[in-house]
Amino acid sequence: MQLNQFLILSAFLFCTGVYGVLARRNAVLVLMSVELMLNAVNINLVAFSAFSNTVSGQVFALFVITVAAAEVGVGLAIVLLIYRNLASPNLDTIDQLRG
Amino acid sequence: MLAQNVAFWVIAIVMGVAAIGVVRSRNIVHAALFLVAVLAGAAAQYILLAAEFVAWVQVLIYIGAVIVLFLFGIMLTRAPMGIETDLDNDQRWPALIVAAGLLALLVVLLLDAFGGRMIGLDDELLATGRTSNVGSSLFRQYAVPFEVVSMLILAALVGSVALARRD
Numbered sequence: 542m543q544l545n546q547f548l549i550l551s552a553f554l555f556c557t558g559v560y561g562v563l564a565r566r567n568a569v570l571v572l573m574s575v576e577l578m579l580n581a582v583n584i585n586l587v588a589f590s591a592f593s594n595t596v597s598g599q600v601f602a603l604f605v606i607t608v609a610a611a612e613v614g615v616g617l618a619i620v621l622l623i624y625r626n627l628a629s630p631n632l633d634t635i636d637q638l639r640g
Numbered sequence: 641m642l643a644q645n646v647a648f649w650v651i652a653i654v655m656g657v658a659a660i661g662v663v664r665s666r667n668i669v670h671a672a673l674f675l676v677a678v679l680a681g682a683a684a685q686y687i688l689l690a691a692e693f694v695a696w697v698q699v700l701i702y703i704g705a706v707i708v709l710f711l712f713g714i715m716l717t718r719a720p721m722g723i724e725t726d727l728d729n730d731q732r733w734p735a736l737i738v739a740a741g742l743l744a745l746l747v748v749l750l751l752d753a754f755g756g757r758m759i760g761l762d763d764e765l766l767a768t769g770r771t772s773n774v775g776s777s778l779f780r781q782y783a784v785p786f787e788v789v790s791m792l793i794l795a796a797l798v799g800s801v802a803l804a805r806r807d
């Protein structure tokens with residue numbers, strides 16, 4: 542298999558995630574798009590690990606998965622807190638710092 | 641080699657369609673279920689790349705835990721369960737332009753940098769990807785980052801409890 546087919550699949554997933562982060566209003570959906578981007582990075586890491594025939598890329602993919610799980614936990618706690626205080630899960634209601 | 645290529649493209653097309661479903665679906669629960677398809681497809685790609693341990697960690701952590709967290713988040717923020725029109729903000733076209741531009745840039749750069757490089761799917765790669773190799777690398781070469789990540793998880797656990805509790 543070509544290395545590029547994995548890299549281009551991962552680039553497509555990453556750009557879809559970028560679109561989601563920019564275009565979504567609901568905070569939970571923005572977190573889902575961030576997960577898409579993190580998964581794209583993982584596919585890259587594992588593909589390069591197979592390309593160079595070393596195991597380091599897989600270990601880093603495991604670290605990324607762990608950090609992503611921690612990020613979702615804290616992120617959803619923050620979303621919950623925003624919902625409790627503003628009664629809306631939408632990100633454009635958070636404009637208290639607007640001058 | 642042909643069988644792996646066919647499998648790659650089938651899984652890749654499913655992943656692409658599901659990824660578009662995640663960012664375009666007008667039902668928030670459907671978006672979470674599309675995300676399951678993307679994550680399962682990624683696990684299948686890891687198996688194709690002989691990374692068995694990462695694939696099963698992906699299934700357990702992402703499909704098992706993270707998706708359940710997302711569904712809890714959807715329920716607790718009382719998101720609308722049916723079809724909803726205001727899940728997107730008014731930056732849809734600028735966002736599409738940014739994402740398409742980034743994709744075009746990345747594809748051109750990747751084709752230029754790695755065009756023609758092949759991944760050799762042979763017995764050597766299968767031997768490298770074994771779980772025992774990943775485990776010994778994790779606990780020998782990367783022992784310090786592993787401990788740092790465990791501290792990070794502890795901090796995230798305490799932090800999310802401290803944020804979400806009511807008092």
